[in-house]
Amino acid sequence: MTGLREKQKANRTGRILDAASRLFRAQGYDAVRIEDIAATAEVSAGTCYNYFSTKGDLLLAIVSMEVEEVVEAGRALVTNPPAGTGQALAGLIRLYYDHSLNYLSKEMWRKAMAFSIEAPGTPFSQRYTELDAMLSAQVCDLIAALQQRGHARQDLDAGVLGQIVFNTLNQMFIDFVKADAMPLADLHRTSDAQTTSLAALMRG
Amino acid sequence: MTGLREKQKANRTGRILDAASRLFRAQGYDAVRIEDIAATAEVSAGTCYNYFSTKGDLLLAIVSMEVEEVVEAGRALVTNPPAGTGQALAGLIRLYYDHSLNYLSKEMWRKAMAFSIEAPGTPFSQRYTELDAMLSAQVCDLIAALQQRGHARQDLDAGVLGQIVFNTLNQMFIDFVKADAMPLADLHRTSDAQTTSLAALMRG
């Protein structure tokens, strides 16, 4: 019977994630010390490092959970896309963007993206990169679906196009989180402009 | 007569930049302490903070100088582009990529990009963002030049297309510096594939 240790481990992981998530949101990533997280989770600082390799990786674990939700939500939209190239793409992108600030602040996004570039080898950095690839693949799938329905040129490579669209929306999102004062509406506006251009290109 | 103070300031700035640049390259960003830089530059640690707001900003100052060179080199190519859409674009991109590892290690690029996302408000972070915009504008200019020469469809918006191309090459560069083992040749290969696709799209 090897259950107690496992259960405690899962329980502690959950408590640490929960504590960090709430504290980061409430006080900001930089303002929160590992000791604060440890105290809230009722463990010691050292224990946090048994579960997460660095403070940044702990943040990426939280962000990854959020991105997982977005991937899940996107699946539905891709399997049953609204008609029209512009509509469909804009809808998927809006889904991504609108989820982004539900549980995470701009500061958290900045730190998370920064950390995933700076330390690409940590466990949750790799996970985050994977999830990004899934989002990119999702855009590709949507474009392929649009092609099948005759809403987009058939002769274009959906894989290449999808990556292009994803890169663009990703870069706009980076610009968005870099500008603390920029409201979500502005992101929508610039995104819609680019999306309609791309959609026009895709229709040929 | 207010010359000595200015001269010493410029001299110190140069010594700090030079020391940091050499040490970062030789030992890696993380391995170098501010005190090491200060000692090499023959100033105190505190003085480094009179000239650069943080260690990361000091790195971005160095990286920015490198990017400035690339912008300069790109100007020549854009004003006199080689014939053919694919050739021209590929040439400019190759110029960017090949300069990248001359004076900077992958680790330095990772840290620099991470810092510019994480702390977008510091002086050299803003400078770096500006320079990125210049590179993006350069790609736009090249595309516009190609359109004028009849090598690209006239009905496409060069500004939008340029940003798309820049986002794509930028993202590929991020993937490149994130993978320490990836050789420059691989970056060229993936880049060429995407570029030819995009060039085909641009020709219509």
Add this chain to the structure above:
DNA sequence: GAAAAGGATTGAGTTCGTTCATTTTTGAAG
């Protein structure tokens, strides 16, 4: 059930980026 073995927790200690009160240097005024 006792006890040995292995794993996990702990918190004091180390390191390094950053700050700031103090001291030193520079430029201008008398």
Add this chain to the structure above:
DNA sequence: CTTCAAAAATGAACGAACTCAATCCTTTTC
């Protein structure tokens, strides 16, 4: 030349992320 004000340099002190040797719990073995 002396004095004064302002600017810059200094390095000791601080704070927080991270490490690690010692300790404490589980699990397994007999």
